[in-house]
Amino acid sequence: xxxxxxxxxxxxxxxxxxxxxxxxxxxxxxxxxxxxxxxxxxxxxxxxxxxxxxxxxxxxxxxxxxxxxxxxxxxxxxxxxxxxxxxxxxxxxxxxxxxxxxxxxxxxxxxxxxxxxxxxxxxxxxxx
Numbered sequence: 640x641x642x643x644x645x646x647x648x649x650x651x652x653x654x655x656x657x658x659x660x661x662x663x664x665x666x667x668x669x670x671x672x673x674x675x676x677x678x679x680x681x682x683x684x685x686x687x688x689x690x691x692x693x694x695x696x697x698x699x700x701x702x703x704x705x706x707x708x709x710x711x712x713x714x715x716x717x718x719x720x721x722x723x724x725x726x727x728x729x730x731x732x733x734x735x736x737x738x739x740x741x742x743x744x745x746x747x748x749x750x751x752x753x754x755x756x757x758x759x760x761x762x763x764x765x766x767x
Contacts, residue, residue, distance in 0.1 A: 647758075648758045648759040649758065649759050649760075650758070651752075651755055651756070651757070651758025651759070652705075652757065652758035652759040652760045652761065653758075654748065654751075654752070654758070655702060655703070655705065655708070655752055655757055655758055655761075656703060656760075658702070658745070658748050658749070658752070659699045659700070659702040659703035660699075660703065662695055662698075662699040662702070662715070662745060663695060663696055663699035663700060663703065665692075665695050665741075666691075666692045666693070666694070666695025666696035666697075666699060667692075667696060669681070669682060669688055669689070669691065669692030669695065670682075670689070670692040670693070670696060691718060691722065694714070694715065694718050695715075695718075698711050698714060698715045698718075699715070702715065702749075702752065702757075704761070704762050705757035705758075705760065705761020705762050705763055705764065706761070706762040706763055707763070708752060708753075708756060708757035708761060708763060709752075709753050709754075709756060709757075710753075712749040712750070712752040712753040713749070713750070713753040715745070715749040716745075716746050716747075716749035716750040716753060719742045719743075719745040719746035719749065720746045722742045723739045723742040723743055723746060726739070726742070727739030727742060727743075
């Protein structure tokens with residue numbers, strides 16, 4: 640339906656914003672125990688979970704506001720691919736069985752955003 644295509648930049652922006660807000664909450668849980676306590680203790684500075692949390696918070700914030708969206712989304716897609724294969728893939732090939740649905744979806748949503756751009760309401764779309 641061509642009539643819906645005029646809403647494409649806004650739908651992409653909504654996908655970008657909702658994904659970023661959800662992604663940021665994973666990082667704040669790792670780094671600060673917020674909005675819910677982490678399942679394990681807070682990670683040591685410079686450990687792999689700490690680096691992931693920093694990328695989730697700051698990368699998620701960049702995607703949220705639409706600044707450096709494509710390169711940031713590409714890095715976050717790679718982060719989620721690595722997280723999937725390191726933490727979930729060894730348990731089972733199937734995401735439903737290994738608990739990796741969120742990592743897999745984040746990976747492909749960020750890959751899509753990296754190729755499609757930020758959509759509407761992005762700082763990088765502002766003129767001057």
